[in-house]
Amino acid sequence: MNQNLQELRATGQSLWLDNITRAILDDGSLARWIGEWGLTGLTSNPSIFDEAIGDGDAYDAAIADKHAAGKSGEALFIELALEDLRRAARLFEPAHAATDGVDGWVSMEISPLLAADTAGSVAAARRIHDQAQCRNLFVKIPGTPEGVPAIEQSIYDGVPVNVTLLFSTRQYLAAAEAYLRGIERRIADGRDPVVASVASLFVSRWDKAIASSAPTQLRNGLGIAIGKQAYRAYRELLESERWRRLEAAGARPQRLLWASTSTKDPGAPDTLYVAALAAPDTIDTIPEKTLRAFADHGRVDGVMASDGGDAEQLLQRYADAGIDTEELAERLQKDGAAAFVKSWKQLLHRIEDKAAALQH
Numbered sequence: 001m002n003q004n005l006q007e008l009r010a011t012g013q014s015l016w017l018d019n020i021t022r023a024i025l026d027d028g029s030l031a032r033w034i035g036e037w038g039l040t041g042l043t044s045n046p047s048i049f050d051e052a053i054g055d056g057d058a059y060d061a062a063i064a065d066k067h068a069a070g071k072s073g074e075a076l077f078i079e080l081a082l083e084d085l086r087r088a089a090r091l092f093e094p095a096h097a098a099t100d101g102v103d104g105w106v107s108m109e110i111s112p113l114l115a116a117d118t119a120g121s122v123a124a125a126r127r128i129h130d131q132a133q134c135r136n137l138f139v140k141i142p143g144t145p146e147g148v149p150a151i152e153q154s155i156y157d158g159v160p161v162n163v164t165l166l167f168s169t170r171q172y173l174a175a176a177e178a179y180l181r182g183i184e185r186r187i188a189d190g191r192d193p194v195v196a197s198v199a200s201l202f203v204s205r206w207d208k209a210i211a212s213s214a215p216t217q218l219r220n221g222l223g224i225a226i227g228k229q230a231y232r233a234y235r236e237l238l239e240s241e242r243w244r245r246l247e248a249a250g251a252r253p254q255r256l257l258w259a260s261t262s263t264k265d266p267g268a269p270d271t272l273y274v275a276a277l278a279a280p281d282t283i284d285t286i287p288e289k290t291l292r293a294f295a296d297h298g299r300v301d302g303v304m305a306s307d308g309g310d311a312e313q314l315l316q317r318y319a320d321a322g323i324d325t326e327e328l329a330e331r332l333q334k335d336g337a338a339a340f341v342k343s344w345k346q347l348l349h350r351i352e353d354k355a356a357a358l359q360h
Contacts, residue, residue: 001036002036002295005037005298007299008278011279011280012279012280013283014041014103014255015040016105016257017033017041017285018042018259018262018286020042020052023058025087026058031091037291040099041103041285042085042106042285044106044107045109045343046340049080050343050346050347062080063076064358072352072355073348077351082131085132085134086132088106089137092106092136096135096136101252102196105138105160107137107139107162108140109139109340115337116144118153119150121150122153122154122157125154138162139161140161141154141163141164142164142336142337144165144333151175151197152179155179155186155195160196161197162257163179163198163254165200166199167329167333170326170329172230172256173237176234180246183251187246187249193249198254198283199254201256201257201259202332203226203259203260203277204264205332205336206328206332207221207222207223210222210318214318214321218318220268222318222323223260224273225311227277227304228314229308229312230256231256231304232306234282235306235307238253255281256281257282258283261274261284261287262289262290270293271293274290274298278304
């Protein structure tokens with residue numbers, strides 16, 4: 001196993017791949033990376049699948065067959081995606097079994113068109129969970145205001161959830177509260193308290209958003225400061241009496257996951273976020289290019305302080321510079337949801353175009 005990535009894993013962090021393509025399944029790349037890089041999970045989103053399906057002909061035969069069988073649009077895509085994710089999930093099954101279900105997960109997104117539809121999100125999460133028939137597959141639900149009650153209900157329903165599109169500590173805590181309420185309701189009704197969940201905090205988009213407006217000395221530091229603050233809230237929640245009661249009843253923590261950890265600024269280190277976000281009991285889902293960079297020359301800066309370290313001092317510097325992080329967090333979440341909608345529509349259009357072309 002790569003020494004640099006092994007040192008990162010030694011901090012108590014799980015490394016997941018932020019990508020999936022049929023090609024890396026077919027040519028054995030994913031299986032090889034699991035061994036070489038110590039990967040124990042994988043995430044996907046509409047943008048990733050849009051690029052994967054549009055890049056080459058790996059999906060053409062499956063698209064043609066499913067279209068001929070009467071499938072189209074979202075239903076066709078979900079079948080394609082679940083075929084890939086089931087294959088990936090089997091590769092991660094050893095990690096899932098070895099950790100008794102804590103690690104070894106893959107993730108599938110509900111339609112981004114449902115980001116403001118609570119009931120629709122709950123129904124879609126249940127459908128994907130039932131259709132997948134895969135014990136180590138998370139259903140991704142955005143942590144939007146309408147998504148939060150859908151997260152609670154889905155957890156209560158026994159659907160493992162990856163909460164996506166979280167940007168601030170406040171948004172993270174809303175997702176964490178939803179998870180706790182779902183588990184508390186299960187316990188009150190005599191149901192199994194073990195329903196897995198992760199909460200995905202997006203990091204690098206903060207710095208991209210302020211790249212042209214922040215003073216030079218404050219660039220490429222806001223995402224890490226937000227991460228430190230959220231990590232403190234995560235550790236405090238795990239020390240709370242409320243959580244200890246649930247843990248005593250058999251529940252397991254919703255783990256904090258770092259998403260969007262590739263460096264967007266070409267002038268900054270390409271392992272910036274991965275190095276800074278090393279923290280016990282967290283997950284970092286990392287694009288292939290960034291994983292390769294860390295494997296080659298990455299170094300762990302040290303383990304993140306459980307009390308957030310200098311997060312508050314750093315965030316005060318951004319506030320003093322006129323950056324309203326709460327307002328920006330809301331905008332980033334809305335922009336992120338809109339970007340996924342755009343990718344989703346483009347993806348479905350691409351599939352239909354391919355299906356039509358393959359008929360001739």
